[in-house]
Amino acid sequence: MRFTLEPLVPDATTVRLLHAWVTHPRSVYWQMGGAGVDEVAREYERISESAHHHAWLGRVDGEPTFLAETYDPARSELADLDEVRPGDLGMHLLVAPPGGTPRPGLTRAVFGAVLRHCFADTRVRRVVVEPDVGNEAVLRLNARAGFTRVRDVDLGHKTAALSFLAREHHVLRDPVPHLGPGHLERAQRRLVAKAVSELCHERLLHPEPDHAAGPGRWLLRAPSAATYAFAARRLPLEHWAVDAATLTRTVDGAPAPLDVQELVVEHAEALGLRAELVGVYLEELAATLAWTCWQEAHPGPGVEQLLTATHGEVEAAMTEGHPGFVANRGRIGFGPLDHERYSPDAAAPVRLVWLGARRACTHLALADDLHEDQLYDAALGADRDLLHARLRARGLDPDDYLLLPVHPWQWERRVAVTFAPDLARHDLVWLGEGTREHQALQSIRTFADREDPARPHVKTALAIQNMGFVRGLSPDYMRPTPAISDWVAGVVAGDPELGRCRFTVLREVGALGYTGDVYHAAAPGTPQRRMLAALWRESPLLRLAPxxxxxxxxxxxxxxxxxxxxxxxxxxxxxxxxxxxxxxxxxxxxxxxxxxxxxxxxxxxxxxxxxxxxxxxxxxxxxxxxxxxxxxxxxxxxxxxxxxxxxxxxxxxxxxxxxxxxxxxxxxxxxxxxxxxxxxxxxxxxxxxxxxxxxxxxxxxxxxxxxxxxxxxxxxxxxxxxxxxxxxxxxxxxxxxxxxxxxxxxxxxxxxxxxxxxxxxxx
Incomplete structure (x- = not known):
């Protein structure tokens, strides 16, 4: 099961859903059994306007399944209790009443997902809950999760079992549950089959016919004692269509498990791997295996479902990566939680971090038919006013700054330290997350707006190692990009044949890069010069007819x-x-x-x-x-x-x-x-x-x-x-x-x- 939590927006559809949940007889302890739709709407509008109380809509495999609320106990009805301390976070949870076949273990799994969400904020030291003392099911759930019941408190409308779960006592789930023998065996078979196919295609490996086994059977012998046997058809372009199910490996004549890293080590000389770079390539393979195992543990929809899927849903379902590269999903730098937060496979909602970049230190290039206000209105909407207000709150003039989107991982792992002097002198200003939710596309550092996919896509710098490159963006390299796009679009639009083919291009309409740092002044060619830039591209939805x-x-x-x-x-x-x-x-x-x-x-x-x-x-x-x-x-x-x-x-x-x-x-x-x-x-x-x-x-x-x-x-x-x-x-x-x-x-x-x-x- 895949869990996501998103800020709850109390629109009409969501309110009707919540009303059905909170008024259900199973939700008696939510104390809204007699509430009307309007009352539910007012309650969650109040919460949405609060700076200290937040509601979250939880989804399981994309379907709305639970409601969570988090709040600051020091600004709640618990404020006067001696037990409440700084670093506490209050939590409420409601799992949707069952509407079909019950899903065993769902509530416990949801509970764990919500706790992980709470503790993902490193400022949180303890999670606080105060269920009704009569709610035996939740009391048992809390106990299994490790909560300590401190005492019972009369809150007027209920007697609450005040309970705390400290970060150090939080029983975390296995952070890598996908890394199990079964998933690994299937991932290894997929990767070994691809490696044999593509490395034979590139004439690095040279199988020989296995005449004893019959037509279409092959043997691949390593210089060591390893031998691979498999069935394959040779198609034009020396394409080896390997039947993965037939792959076997023996070492010294004894059966051995398939292992793509061992395959590379066994053939290192034939593959031309230099000794000092063996570990680099093996790490790319290990990371590719890790995310392939994750896909095995989270199987996507069948192809029939994809026939009516949206562009974003099809994007999230892709599992192959580049068809030619063997080590094609390195993403070195991403940990398991990063993968679940930011990878296109997980399709979790992402809120970009925004920086104010001093205009004098920054270059903005635009398409010929676009000006700055139009770009930011299209990309940000009302968030532009929000970010400008945050600049004013710090005593800064928004006219002196351009708004630069940054990947959340990039901010946390690189920008906040690598550009510390720039932040300190306010050449860069942290403005926090925007309110708009995005989804990572398969190119991993490019995002589409989930709420309005017609808005421009945004490409960000991301200093992870993936498929032979660190995925940076150079401000200097990006500078002419909108002009290049305009030129290409003009060539395409002016050609009658391309018009008959209805062939079009998506222009990159805006490029923004920060160059006020010491790296641009004194360190040519360094990766730090590719860490702070962004590119906006037209959405394909603008090119579609009904x-x-x-x-x-x-x-x-x-x-x-x-x-x-x-x-x-x-x-x-x-x-x-x-x-x-x-x-x-x-x-x-x-x-x-x-x-x-x-x-x-x-x-x-x-x-x-x-x-x-x-x-x-x-x-x-x-x-x-x-x-x-x-x-x-x-x-x-x-x-x-x-x-x-x-x-x-x-x-x-x-x-x-x-x-x-x-x-x-x-x-x-x-x-x-x-x-x-x-x-x-x-x-x-x-x-x-x-x-x-x-x-x-x-x-x-x-x-x-x-x-x-x-x-x-x-x-x-x-x-x-x-x-x-x-x-x-x-x-x-x-x-x-x-x-x-x-x-x-x-x-x-x-x-x-x-x-x-x-x-x-x-x-």
Whole structure:
């Protein structure tokens, strides 16, 4: 069960729900049995306006399930009691009366979640409860939780059993209950299967046929005494479709458990791991295993449920991470509680921390059609006035400051110490949390507004190590981002072919970075210069018409906990023939990406979170591209660029230019999708690639004016350079590539036969 607590907003829907709970006969000790809806509304409006009493709506797996209240005992009816001390926090709890099949253990689990919520505030030393002495069930629950019943107190309306639970006596749950043998075994099987598949694809591991076991069976022998046996099919692009259920490992001939870290250690020399970096990569694998175990313990919805899910719900259900990287969920720096608070998997509500950043020390860049007030009105709403009031309360003029959003983890772990002098001299001013709740997207440091998803998404700096990078944001690098977005959006909007494809982009409309620190003055290249910046991006909901919904490209590769593929469910629900669905998908995705390259020498990073697929009737109709400022590249030395945008130019050789499609789309996305279609019986793999080739050929036939570019890029060439992702991470998991010159950092393993090539034996 997944528990979340959110500040209770007493709107009409919530009040009706609460009324049903508090007036139920099972809630007799809540003493509101005869209350009307209006009385309940007034009570919780009073609480919402109080600075010392707070109400929380609790959800279990997303469903409203309990009501909690916390309060300051020194400002309550307990104020005059000698036992009340500073650091005490009062607590009330009501679990919703059962409306269906009872859930054994629910109340105890909820009680534990509320106590964890209380003690998450490090200022709280004791939790105080004062249940009615007649409420035997709650008295037993308190006792099991470790509360000490001090004495009975006459409060007039009840005789209360005054009880305290000290922080040091709080019996914490196992902080990592997901790390058990069963979850680990399944996570290891998933990770070992992926490692074998991708490391064989990159020609780092070399299985041999197991002739004794029969066709399609393979043996992978380590230099040590370990041997792996498995079934796999070899598909085009040297894709190894490994059957995870068949994987076995023996050491010295005896059965041994699957272990992805041991697999890496056993093949360290073949993988090119330098001795001083073995531990770094193994830690990324350990963290990936940890969060994979968490997913095993918190299985998400089935693919049929996702057919009607919102964009946020689909985001939270994604479990695969990057399809090519093995160590793809490092998140090193996050502890278990951080994961539950801030990860996209947990989908917990997050309130961003806001800083006032002195305007003279800060740079704000905006889209051409936007000014500062419009950005903050769209991003903050009424919170802007609240934050300005907090500045005034400290004797500061809001006109002297810009409002900078900060990830709560970043504030607690880095900013509050690393920028202590800046805070002390009020170049930075802590303004606390905003009232708006956000949800982390799969890119982990980008947030959508939960209450109004049409508001801009906000991307924050987050100094955790994840998949070969520390996820910082450089103010200097972000500065031209809105102008880059405007330029790309103009190119896309002005192209008739892209208009026919209805291909659009999401602009990054605002970039804010603090540069008044000593690191910017005297420490070039240091990570501290990437710790205080933010980026606002248009919400995809602004691009949707009635009847449309949007999912990420990552979801098209998703399988649910039962192994069912989301794309197969979409095809079935659309009513289209699989081939027709695939053609629509390729025309929405492959065709515009190829056109941008051929017509404009414009390359995106078109995979995963960067591409949004628009669905209508469960069929793809078009795509939306995002992450322009960091990922877009102009692959031509002569095409003009607006002043100040030269950083997007990436002049590479002809054989590398084609990789913007052949590596990033064909090998990076379509290779995995083709395997799913073949595995699930949607379309044989040869037919899949034939449709992809036909998509390119239709585009070429429609655009004879691009014949020279078609020949120059030669996307249907017989072979292309095999650019390898895991080799980059294995080389140095701390920093895979130089972001300023990514092309020079790439690693290759010969060439791959191109499945788009129409020659004999293609694929």
């Amino acid at each position: 009847g449309e919904r949007v999912v990420t490209m990552a979801s098209v590769l998703h399988r649910d906990p039962a192994g069912a593929s989301y794309v197969a469910a979409l095809v079935r629900a659309s009513g289209l023939d699989p081939r027709a669905w695939l053609r629509a998908f390729l025309d929405a995705y492959l065709r515009p990406v190829v056109h941008c390259l051929l017509a404009h020498d414009l390359a995106f990073m078109p995979h995963g979170e960067n591409v949004l697929v628009v669905l209508e009737g469960q069929a793809p109709t078009r795509c939306i591209m995002k992450d322009l400022g960091e990922e877009v590249a102009l692959l031509d030395a002569e095409r003009p660029l607006p002043e100040g945008l030269e950083r997007v130019r990436a002049v590479v050789g002809h054989d590398e230019r084609c990789l913007a499609v052949l590596t990033d789309v064909v090998d990076g996305v379509l290779r995995h999708l083709a395997a799913i279609w073949d595995d699930d019986g949607l379309l044989p793999v040869a037919d899949f690639w034939s449709e992809a080739a036909a998509c390119l050929e239709r585009h070429a036939a429609d655009h004879p004016e691009l014949a020279e570019a078609v020949a120059a890029y030669d996307l249907q060439r017989e072979e292309f350079a095999h650019s390898c992702l895991n080799r980059l991470q294995l080389r140095d998991a701390r920093q895979m590539v130089d972001l300023a010159d990514q092309a020079s950092s790439l690693l290759y393993a010969g060439s791959l036969r191109n499945p788009l090539h129409r020659g004999e034996g293609a694929g």
